[in-house]
Amino acid sequence: MTAPLTPPTPPHNQSSNDAWQAPPPAGVPGGVYEQDGPGMKTELRDAAVITVAVALGGVLLGLLWFWLAPHLPLVGEVVDKSWVVYRKDSEGEQAIGVDGTFTLLALGFGLVSAVIVFLLRRRGGVPVVVALGLGALLGSVLAWRLGIWLGPSKDALAHAQHVGQGVVFSAALDLGAKGALLAWPLGALLVHLGLTALFGPRDPEPQYPHQP
Numbered sequence: 001m002t003a004p005l006t007p008p009t010p011p012h013n014q015s016s017n018d019a020w021q022a023p024p025p026a027g028v029p030g031g032v033y034e035q036d037g038p039g040m041k042t043e044l045r046d047a048a049v050i051t052v053a054v055a056l057g058g059v060l061l062g063l064l065w066f067w068l069a070p071h072l073p074l075v076g077e078v079v080d081k082s083w084v085v086y087r088k089d090s091e092g093e094q095a096i097g098v099d100g101t102f103t104l105l106a107l108g109f110g111l112v113s114a115v116i117v118f119l120l121r122r123r124g125g126v127p128v129v130v131a132l133g134l135g136a137l138l139g140s141v142l143a144w145r146l147g148i149w150l151g152p153s154k155d156a157l158a159h160a161q162h163v164g165q166g167v168v169f170s171a172a173l174d175l176g177a178k179g180a181l182l183a184w185p186l187g188a189l190l191v192h193l194g195l196t197a198l199f200g201p202r203d204p205e206p207q208y209p210h211q212p
Helices: 040-068 094-120 126-150 156-163 178-199
Strands: 073-079 082-087 168-170
Touching: 040 094, 040 126, 073 156, 082 156, 094 126, 094 178, 126 178
Parallel strands: none
Antiparallel strands: 073 082, 073 168
């Protein structure tokens, strides 16, 4: 006769139907926290590409500004054997139009660049936002300097002497309000923030262990 077989007794501090089990470690599928998104090196590389690409858009902005901005007419005359340069239309609003044209174009570039960056990097992230703002600021400065370079000479007195007395010529293209340089970066950041809030991916809710 053999002794009846009995199942082994579980340890005192552990039960076969224990509901409290240690959750899987972080980064493992099914764990409380899972690693998502690209690594830091990838984000920094993408941020550098975004900065350069957005900044190069300043070339197009500068060309459009030079083409669309109104010209400020000047005229030179000799008074008491010395040259004097003054505005032909003292009540004209061309100077305001120059700043306004740059600002409107920059806001449009901010909208377009923010949409493109959002579509390419929908997950967003701090490096992407910083790259967008920095690239837009560099692009604005590039457009501003390019417009000045393409426009008439900044030496109005020498230009007046060159064209002759009483001949109307255009003043150098420049920004009277340097705050217009912030229109592109601020517009891009606001649009990108709005797109991320409305259409950006949502973080998944944390998964907790099942309780009976």
